[in-house]
Amino acid sequence: MTDTELPAEEAVETATLPLDAWHRAKGARMVEFAGYWMPIQYEGIMAEHLWTREHAGLFDVSHMGQISLEGEGAVAALEALVPGDIAGLKPGRMRYSLLLAEDGGILDDLMITNEGDRLGIVVNGAVKWDDIAYLRENLPDAVTLNHNEDYGLLALQGPKAATALARLVPEAMGLVFMQTARATWQGHAIALSRSGYTGEDGFEIALPNEALAPFADALCAMEEVKPVGLGARDSLRLEAGLPLYGHDLDPATDPIEGDLAFAISKRRREEANFPGAARILGHLADGAPRKRVGLTVDGKLPVREGAKLFDGNVEVGIVTSGGFAPSVGAPIAMGYVPTGLAEPGTALAAEVRGKRVPVVVAATPFVPHNYVRKQGA
Structure with a gap:
């Protein structure tokens, strides 16, 4: 046994996405990423990248963690862990934020949504179990955390994304960047946001796992839409100047070093009551x-x-x-x-x-x- 091998009882099996068979049937080349088998490409990274910039690319991002927080004090409890103004987030709006360690280092970057009756959080797949454990450890008992594993997540990105998605979900056309809505498709409750990580217009759509394949089929039947893999997702976000957690951001990096000062809301700067506030605000004032x-x-x-x-x-x-x-x-x-x-x-x-x-x-x-x-x- 080499020093990189795990004993059999400790070996961690690579998980499969709900759409694993769908990807393979489409000819995807699968690779291990964030503990899952994921499609890195179908017809080629460059072709898929350019298609997304010009048309609409469909990405499976179901490896990411979809979490909800409910209960009295949920907003204040989350604000104790992130530097964003969550109390000021209106229903149907979402905000990029950062999960911070006690010293201000970045544990993850994430999206937070005010869903009216609860807070929705999408975290990175590679650290979602760490995030969930950290949240459970630091949230008060009155706040309930749910990990919504029965829902997958698709991202439709590109200049023709809205036109394509609106044929299935008309509510898409009523949204602007960082707005969210609830809708139904063929009897399934879905949640959509006008957001993404490519720099293009686009949407992220959360659907029950059993609805993912028929919904993906319905989109890919449209001339504007093709499936796109992990490789082009990475090159698209790099061109858009968007950091990837675990590579461009990590616990040794604070938001100012990471060029993410915009994620520290004005009210939170004035109150200086988020983790690592002294370090972060010092870097904001004097330079990191x-x-x-x-x-x-x-x-x-x-x-x-x-x-x-x-x-x-x-x-x-x-x-x-x-x-x-x-x-x-x-x-x-x-x-x-x-x-x-x-x-x-x-x-x-x-x-x-x-x-x-x-x-x-x-x-x-x-x-x-x-x-x-x-x-x-």
Whole structure:
């Protein structure tokens, strides 16, 4: 037995998504990710990426954790763990926020929705069990946490997503970015939000597991829609300048270092009563020692996660995400550098296979966001 193997009684079996058979029937190449077998591609990452930018791509994100909080004091209890203004979140609205450790480090980034009678939370699949345990440990007994495992989650992303989805769920057209609604489809209760993680207009749709395959079939029967895998989801979010937890964000990073100051609501800054407030507000006022930045790459050689960054001969940072960007037509990356080197236009170098590759600090997103923020936009 090697030191990387687990004893048989401790081995963790890779789980399957409710749509596992559907993906395989569509010709998906499956890989292990976040404890699940997931489709990385169907016809090719570049083709699927560009299809999503131009039409509508259907993603299965059912590996993510769907949680609800109910009970007296749920809002205040959640605000004790995140820096967002949850009390000010109106019914039918959602907000990006961060689950913070006691020292202000980021345990996860997540989406929080005011569903009227409860709070809905979507957390990252790779850390959902840790998140659930942390929430249960830190929430008062009066607050009930439900992990909604009987629901899957689909994301329909791209400029033609609204047109396609509205044929099945007319309520989609009434939403703008970060709004949510409840609806029914063929007798199934569903929840949808105008949101996503590609930088494009789009929706996330929560459905009962038994409804996922027929709903996905109905969407993919439309000429605008094709299934898209994990590979293109990653390149799309990288072009959009969106961090991936466990790569660009982790418990050693606070929101200011992670360039996520917008997630700290004004009221919460004034009250300074969220985890790690002294550290975070100090960095907000005086600057953090390092910052997450975008990087453009000179040439065609991709600069990937783990590559060291240099200012001259001095090692100054590290790449946390990187790859070829189909919409840009060149490699791009994200990483951490000292705040003094974080200004766009700063020339650095990345070490790739023992060679130095010129990179330049760049503003993000690398491609414009296309969110629909008001009706008719």
